[in-house]
Amino acid sequence: MTETDVVNFCMLTGNWLELHSNVEHAKASLYGQRLVQGSLVFSIVNAMIPFDSSVLAAFYGCDNLRFLRPTFINDTLWARVEITDLKDHDEKHGVVTSKLEGINQRDETVLRCAFSLLIRKARLDRPGEPDKIRAVHEKTQGTSS
Numbered sequence: 001m002t003e004t005d006v007v008n009f010c011m012l013t014g015n016w017l018e019l020h021s022n023v024e025h026a027k028a029s030l031y032g033q034r035l036v037q038g039s040l041v042f043s044i045v046n047a048m049i050p051f052d053s054s055v056l057a058a059f060y061g062c063d064n065l066r067f068l069r070p071t072f073i074n075d076t077l078w079a080r081v082e083i084t085d086l087k088d089h090d091e092k093h094g095v096v097t098s099k100l101e102g103i104n105q106r107d108e109t110v111l112r113c114a115f116s117l118l119i120r121k122a123r124l125d126r127p128g129e130p131d132k133i134r135a136v137h138e139k140t141q142g143t144s145s
Helices: 003-013 023-029 038-047 133-139
Strands: 056-067 078-090 093-104 107-121
Touching: 003 038, 003 056, 038 056, 038 078, 038 107, 078 107
Parallel strands: none
Antiparallel strands: 056 107, 078 093, 093 107
16 A cells, blocks of 8 residues: 555545645544554455455445554555355345455455445346447357347
8 A cells, every 4th residue: 555545635635634644643643643444444355355246246235344454655465355155136136245355565464344245146247338339249240148
């Protein structure tokens, strides 16, 4: 996590809390230095999960999100994920829930939550392909969806 990440996130969100943006103020804080915004840590950590766009329908939700330790500028983060639950949602979708953890370079868990995704039960053949292009492929290849 770089200072540029923190400043850009301040600009994007309007979150200019001095704990994130003011070095002198942060020196007198609990941790003695600026912290990376929790919402930025969450955004980065969940983006590290390898998503398959042919089955992923949508982000479904997050429960019990906890920031267990601070993340500082210049920390390196990685994600650990373990599937904990699979449920039917409707005829075409299911919900996959995972325990998502953000880990720093000191092997400390900085974030933990139950992270849920809405997943298609049938894989898309060509994710993101416009309908007109798909129709041409189907016509030329003699296949139907």
